[in-house]
Amino acid sequence: MNPYYAWPIIFVIFAYFIAVDQSIATYVVLIWKLGKLKYDGLKWMILNDPRNPIVKFMIERKYHKMIKKFEKQLNKDT
Numbered sequence: 581m582n583p584y585y586a587w588p589i590i591f592v593i594f595a596y597f598i599a600v601d602q603s604i605a606t607y608v609v610l611i612w613k614l615g616k617l618k619y620d621g622l623k624w625m626i627l628n629d630p631r632n633p634i635v636k637f638m639i640e641r642k643y644h645k646m647i648k649k650f651e652k653q654l655n656k657d658t
Contacts, residue, residue, distance in 0.1 A: 598605045630636055 598608060626632065628635060630639065
């Protein structure tokens with residue numbers, strides 16, 4: 581038997597169990613939500629963790645621009 585036939589068979593068996601038992605359907609939905617939650621947490625950690633050198637560079641660049649803007653306003657006012 582070709583291994584490509586195994587995946588649809590497993591999927592059909594899994595779909596049958598979901599259709600027959602409501603608790604399995606609830607479990608699948610909760611597992612799906614847990615996976616999305618873990619993915620969002622990992623994405624947030626990658627994009628916002630200050631130990632990440634790319635994020636650290638972006639934060640420093642933002643504050644450097646802010647400092648230049650404030651210095652320009654300060655020099656303009658005096």
